[in-house]
Amino acid sequence: IRSGTARHWKNGNVHKKRQPRQTTESTEENERCRSVAGGEDEIGAEWKRHWQSWRGFKPESSNVYRIVEAEVAVSHLPPSQARAIVQPEAAGVSSIVQGLSELELESDTEARLSSILRSNGVKEFNFKRVPSDYYDWPLEARRDALAAPSVHHLCKSIVLVNTQAQSNVADCSDPNNSKYYVVVVQYSARFNAESVKNFLYSLNDGKIAKKKFNLRLAPEETSVKLTGYEHNAVTCIGMKTDIPVILDEAITKLNPDFFWLGGGDVDLKLGIRTSDFINSVKPFIVRCSGS
Known part of the structure; x- marks a missing residue:
């Protein structure tokens, strides 16, 4: 200069x-x-x-x-x-x-996900950047940073793998009997994998032995490969792989009808109406958590 x-x-x-x-x-x-x-x-x-x-x-x-x-x-x-x-x-x-x-590259994530949401008819959503130490904070501080109504409105997306799936089940082509699932659950709730196992058993009308369903947290490298998002950035919008999504029933009962989840970057969070999320992502709704 x-x-x-x-x-x-x-x-x-x-x-x-x-x-x-x-x-x-x-x-x-x-x-x-x-x-x-x-x-x-x-x-x-x-x-x-x-x-x-x-x-x-x-x-x-x-x-x-x-x-x-x-x-x-x-x-x-x-x-x-x-x-x-x-x-x-x-x-x-x-x-x-x-x-x-790098900042310009990060903003591309927000633009890409916004485009996907709008193309799916979602008009009300919000992206918000958070500090790099956000995940070191207690839930109450995260709630305040996002101006969320309560800590129960803070949710996460986790990738699960069926470790006991039949040998011919190796991908996500059959949403009723997939090798992998993404579960959206509240941070304040305790995830219950047994509930998901029972749901999938019933979903397949009992034709697949219950012992063939054993849902466990997928390794991080597998999660990144399937979703395209790193740890603490996973979102159900714009994933690399069309993984079936399970939404915890408790989230559908939140008041107001709006929750926060990962936004594709570690420091980017997405706020969306539960009804819009359901219409856009079309998840299975399962009671799979407890307080």
Whole structure:
């Protein structure tokens, strides 16, 4: 970022002129040195716009401003020495550029899931980012962060595997007798795998022996492979695999008719009306938890 533009960020430097460098090295070398600090004026303006979009932006504490300060401070040095001083600050900005790209990538998750929900006729839903240490908090603090009516409105999606499935059951092609299921249950409730086992036995009219149903938590790598979402980010919307979903009956009785679950990123949560979730995902509704 050339100081000609960036100096406007600090009062008192607007009218200062850069002193000519005392060097015998070529003009081409000087220009290369300037490029370490950022490039053309329009790039400086673009960086200013990016940085000012961040909450609590303070030019005097930013890496960008430090580059400008460094460039002014070394303007009298030969380019080779000036570069050695300015380059570490420029490297810091490179990491910021990468961070911005990651944020843009994360926002793609929200856009993709929003598109899926709208295409399924869901109009009322909400995404909310939470701090990185969210899962270290007690349920009451998580409730407050999401402005949820109660801790019972906080839910999770877990991937289960039928470890005793028949040898010909290896995927999710038959929702009545699938190798894997996703269960949505409240954080405040105790999941009861035996209830799911009994439900699946009845769903198949008793034609499959009850001992062929044994639901256990799937390994994390299996969950990631099937859903496309990492631990604490799993959601039933937009999964890689069309896994049958089981919704705990207790969630359908929540008042108000709205609950929170994972949103595809660890720090992204999705709030949705229970009725809209049921119409969109079409889960089995099973009483599979206790307090």
